[in-house]
Amino acid sequence: MSKTRLNVGVIGTGMIGKVHAENIAFRVPEVNLRSIADVNQQAVLDLAEQLHVSKALTDYHEILADPSIDAVAICSSTDTHAQIICDAARAGKHIFCEKPISYDLQKIDAALAIVNGTGVKLQIGFNRRFDPNFTRVRKAIVDGVIGEPHLIHIISRDPEPPTPEYCKTSGGIFMDMTIHDFDMARYLVGKEVVEIYAGGGVRIDPEIGKVGDLDTVLMMLKFEDGTLGTIDNSEKATYGYDQRVEVFGSKGAIHINNNYPNAAIISDGTSIRHDLPLYFFIERYANSYIAEVRAFAQAVLLEKPTLVSGLDGRVPVVMGLAARKSIDENRPVKLSEVDIARR
Amino acid sequence: MSKTRLNVGVIGTGMIGKVHAENIAFRVPEVNLRSIADVNQQAVLDLAEQLHVSKALTDYHEILADPSIDAVAICSSTDTHAQIICDAARAGKHIFCEKPISYDLQKIDAALAIVNGTGVKLQIGFNRRFDPNFTRVRKAIVDGVIGEPHLIHIISRDPEPPTPEYCKTSGGIFMDMTIHDFDMARYLVGKEVVEIYAGGGVRIDPEIGKVGDLDTVLMMLKFEDGTLGTIDNSEKATYGYDQRVEVFGSKGAIHINNNYPNAAIISDGTSIRHDLPLYFFIERYANSYIAEVRAFAQAVLLEKPTLVSGLDGRVPVVMGLAARKSIDENRPVKLSEVDIARR
Amino acid sequence: MSKTRLNVGVIGTGMIGKVHAENIAFRVPEVNLRSIADVNQQAVLDLAEQLHVSKALTDYHEILADPSIDAVAICSSTDTHAQIICDAARAGKHIFCEKPISYDLQKIDAALAIVNGTGVKLQIGFNRRFDPNFTRVRKAIVDGVIGEPHLIHIISRDPEPPTPEYCKTSGGIFMDMTIHDFDMARYLVGKEVVEIYAGGGVRIDPEIGKVGDLDTVLMMLKFEDGTLGTIDNSEKATYGYDQRVEVFGSKGAIHINNNYPNAAIISDGTSIRHDLPLYFFIERYANSYIAEVRAFAQAVLLEKPTLVSGLDGRVPVVMGLAARKSIDENRPVKLSEVDIARR
C-alpha cells in the first residue's frame, strides 16, 4: 500500500467500540479516525464530539460507501459481525472485527469465504496476543526455553459476573469469556486442541443459571501433540481480574503473574501485602488494544498477513461448541464432532 | 495412656524407613526408637549402629512380640503393609503406616476391620497434612477467609522420574505419586471427590510407557459439593520439586509457592533470579515427617483420634483406581464405580 | 482560563525534549504542540516533520513572541534554563522547565523572583512525583498507613554511566542524578532535610574521576523531624535501572520494587527468574512524563498551583551543594551552611 496512514471507520460505539475509537483517534500513529457509526444516534454524536470526529453516522453502510475509508473496525453486537464482515469485504474495506465472529459456524464460514474471495485483510480482536505477558510466554516456547510443552494451565477470572440479561445474548460463558482462553491455548502451545472435557456450575449468581448459563467452569484440553491443558474460569474473583497462564515443558516452565497498578508492598501488624491487580480488561489490556490496532494497520500498510486470521477467529468458536456439548453430555468431546467442516 | 514416651519399632529401613527411624531416634521427644527390622540384614545392622539402636532384626514379628514396644512404624514395601497392619493390630501395637495401605481395596478393608476390632490407633503417612504451607491453606478454608471453595488446583511434579523397574511394582503413577495429591484434594477442600476424569501420556521416558505406566498426567475432579479441581503431575520438572496448590472460593483465593533453600535474589546482566526450590521430598518435607510422627505419638499418648485415619488411607486408593479406569476408557469415572463397598 | 487546550512550544529538542514534544503532540489531550525550537536546525526540522509540527525554529524568542502560545516546555541545556525562564515569564508564558533550574542559587533565586512577579505558572520536571509507585508511597504516608516516618532508603542506580565528557558540564552526579532522589526524599517524607553526610568514590570508570566527578555515592540525610534517610546511587547497575524506595514508620513500612517489561517467571535447571527491569528512565518513566505534562496543563487551565513549584526546584540544588561539600570535607553539612538565603 502506498499510503502511510489508514483512514478508519468504527462501527459500533459500545464499551469496546469506544476503546478502539479513542485509540484510533489518539494513540495509533498509523491510523486516522474518519467516521464512527452506531444505531444509537445520541451515543455516536457524543463520542464524535469527544473525539473530534466529523462523521457521526447511524448507518454503517455510509462508512462502507465512503471511498476515502481504507478499513473498518467492527465493534457492534456479535449477531451483526458476520453480516458486516460480508458487506465490508464486498466494499473492499480491510476489516478488524471484534470476537467472536459469530456463534454460528455456517455464518462464520460464509463470511470467511467472502473475505477470502475479495482479498481484503481480516484481523480478529484477540487482543491478548499483543500483551507483553502472553507474548513473553509464547516467545519462551518458540525459543525452546522450556522445551516441548507438556502441560498448560490458563486461569482467567473476572471481577464481576455479567448481568443475567447479558448472558441471554452473549452466547454463554464459553463463547463470551472462555473464547479468549481458547485462543490463548492454541496460540501459546502452537498446536490445535482435539478434545475438550468441561465441567461447570452456577456458584455465583443463581439468576445466571436460570437463563441457562454457567458462571464457573473448568475444562481439560487435549492437544494434537499430546499436550494436556486446563482452563479455569470464574465470573467473580473478589480480588479482581485474574489472568495467569503456566506452561510446563521438557526443559522448564514459564508462568505469568497478574499486573498491578504499582509495585508497592505494604507491611504492618497484619500482613505483608500489595494492592489488588488492575481492575478489569479495560485497564489490564489497555496497551494490547492499542497494539492490536497498530499491528492491523501495519499488516494492511505493508501488505503482510494479519497476526490473527479468520481461522483464528473460527477455531475458538468450535472449541466453545465442544465445551458446551461436553457439559451437556458429561463426556470428553472431540472438536471434530462439532465442526461442520469435518463432518 | 500413662506413659510420657512411646517405645517404637520401625519395620522396613529403605529410604523412607531411614527418615522415620532417624526422626524417631533424634528429633521427636515423645518417642524412643527401640528396635528396627528389615529383611536386608546388612542394611538393618548398619542403620542400627548409626542410630545407636540395640535391637536390629530381620523379622518384624520379633518387634511385635516385644512387650516393651508400644507402636510400630510400617515402612516396608507396599505389598506387605496390609499384612503387617493385621499382625501389629493383633499384637496390640499402635500403627503408623506409610501410604498406600495396599493397591487392593479388599485387603485394605480387611486390615481396617481388624484395626477397628482391636482398638489400636492407626495413622497413615500422608505427611503433607503436617506441612505449614498446606495447613495454612486448610486453615484459610476452615476460617472462611476464602469463602466457599469453587475451584482447586494441585500441582505436584517430581525432579526425576522413577526407574521403569520401580514402576513395575509401584502401583503406577496414580497409586505412587498422585495418591498424595488425592489426599490433599480431600483434605484441603474438606469434601469428598465423586468423579474423576484423567488424561495422561508418556512424555519423559518411553521405558516407563513400556511397563504400562504414565509419566505425565492431568486430572479433573468433581467434588460432592460442586467444587471442581485439577491435579497436574509430571515426573520430571527440570527445575526441581514443584509443590503448589491454589484454592479459589466465593470470598477470595489462597495459593502457595514452593519452598526455597534461601530467600536470596541475584541480579546481574542476564536476569533477576533465585536458586531452585528444595530438591525433593526428603528436603522439602523434612519437617513434616517429624511433625506427623509427633502427632501420632501424641494421639496415642493422649488417647485422641489420629489425624490421618484408615479411611483417609483408603479413599485415595479408590481415587487412584478411578483415575486409571478413566485413562483406560477416556471418560469421567465415578468413584462409586470402582469402590467395592458401594457396589 | 477559558480555553480547554493549551498551545505549547517546546524549547530544546535533545533526548528529553523529544520525549516531551512527542507526548505533547500525541498523548496529552489538554495540549497542542504548536512550535519547537532548537539551536540545531537539522534536528528541529527532522523532529517537526516527524511530529507534523509546522513551526520549526532555531531561536526560542520566536516562540515567546508568538501570541498564540500559552506555555513553553524548557528542555534545553541546564545552563540556559534560568535565562529562558526569565524571558518566558516576561513574555507571559506559563513555564514547564526541566530540572535543574540552574547549578547557581543566585540565578535560581533571580529567576524565581521574576516568575513570582509576573504570575505565570512554573512547574519543574520532577517526573517521579507522577509515577504510580512513588505516588503510592506518598499516599501511604499521607494516609497514615505506616504512621510517622522514621527511616527512608532511596536506591537509584543507572544501567550505564554517562560519558566523562558529559560529566564535565552536568554539574556532577549530585546535580544530575541525585537531584531526583533529593526531590523524592522531600516529597515522600513531606519534611525538609536539614543535614547531609555524603561518601562516594570512583568505582566504575576512572575517567569520570579524572574530570572531578564521582560514579558511586551514598548519603545519609537528617530531616527536620528527626527522620533519617539514605540515598544510594551507582551509575552502573549491570541488571539495569534500579529505582526503589522504602519508608519505615511507627505503624509499618512501604517499599517499592522495580517495574518489569512483563510478569513472566521462567524456571529451568539453573534458576527461577524473570527478565531484567525496564531499561532506563525513558522506558521506566514513560507514563510519568505524560502525566506531569497533563498535570501542568491542568494547573494552567484550571488556574491551580502546579504540583512541583519553583521552590521544589530550588531545594534539591541546595542539597546537591551540601552533598558535594560533605564529600570535600568528610563531615555532615547542614543545608543552612550552603544556602545563601539563610546566611
Place this chain on the structure above:
Amino acid sequence: MSKTRLNVGVIGTGMIGKVHAENIAFRVPEVNLRSIADVNQQAVLDLAEQLHVSKALTDYHEILADPSIDAVAICSSTDTHAQIICDAARAGKHIFCEKPISYDLQKIDAALAIVNGTGVKLQIGFNRRFDPNFTRVRKAIVDGVIGEPHLIHIISRDPEPPTPEYCKTSGGIFMDMTIHDFDMARYLVGKEVVEIYAGGGVRIDPEIGKVGDLDTVLMMLKFEDGTLGTIDNSEKATYGYDQRVEVFGSKGAIHINNNYPNAAIISDGTSIRHDLPLYFFIERYANSYIAEVRAFAQAVLLEKPTLVSGLDGRVPVVMGLAARKSIDENRPVKLSEVDIARR
C-alpha cells in the same frame, strides 16, 4: 581429637542459654549435654529435668573442674563473659561464647591473650554466619557473582523494643543489637570497616531515651577498599523481625528477603498478602543456632579453626564504640580513634 562426641556444659540458662542447651541435648549429634549451671537454682533445676541432664549446678566452676567436660557454652550475662572465658581457658575447656565478649576492649584483649596462650578453641556466637540467607550472600561474593562489592545495606529491625531496664545494662543499642550487623558487614563484604558515621534518635519509647539509649539508628560505613555501607536498626517494626541485606557490586547485586512461616498468598477484596515474617530471632534463627554449635563441635573434634574467632568477637565491639562516639560528636569516627590497640 580422638573422640567423636564432645561433652559440653552450658553456663547460664537464660533465654539464649536455654536455646543452646536444648540444641546440645537434642539436635546436635556431635555433642552430649553433660551439665548446666546458673546462679538461679530453680531455673537450672527445672531445665535439667526438662532436658534429662543429671548435673544441675549453681557454680560454673564445678563444670570447669569436671575432667569429663570437653567444652563449655558461655551464655551468662555479658559482664561475666570475659572472666568465664579466662577461667575456662585456664581449665583447658574449649569455649563457645555468646556475643559480645565484653563492652570493655581491655577485658576482651586480656581474655583473648589467655585463650591464645592456652590453645583452647574459642568461637563467638555470631549465629547469622550460619544462616542460609547470609551464607548465600557471602557465597555470591566469594564466587565473584556480583563482582567487586561497591555498596551494602543491612536492615535489622526488631518486633519489640527491649525494656528500659534492660537497656541500662545491655551496653546500648550498638553493643546489643547492631553488634550482629557490624559482624555481618565485615563477614559479607570480607573487608574491614575503617570509619562509621551514625545518626539516631528515640522514636519508639521515650523511656529508652531517659536511660541514655537510642531505639532507632542509622549508620554509614566506609570499608578499607572504598566500599560504602549502611546499617538500619529500629527496635520496633510492627510487622515483625526484619532481617535483610543487599550487596551491590560491579557485576550485579544480591539481596535477601525475610523468612516466613509459610509460602501462602491470600487474595481477597482488600489485598494480595502473606503472613508476617517469622516472629523474632528465636524463630528466625532457630536453625542457625544449631548449625553454629555443630560447627564449633566439628572445629574442636577435627582440630580446625573455629569459623568465628576471638578477633571476630572483638572488632564489632570497636565498631560499637565508634558508632556511639559518632552519635555523641556528630561526625564520622575512624575505628582507629577508639581502638586501644591502634593508639
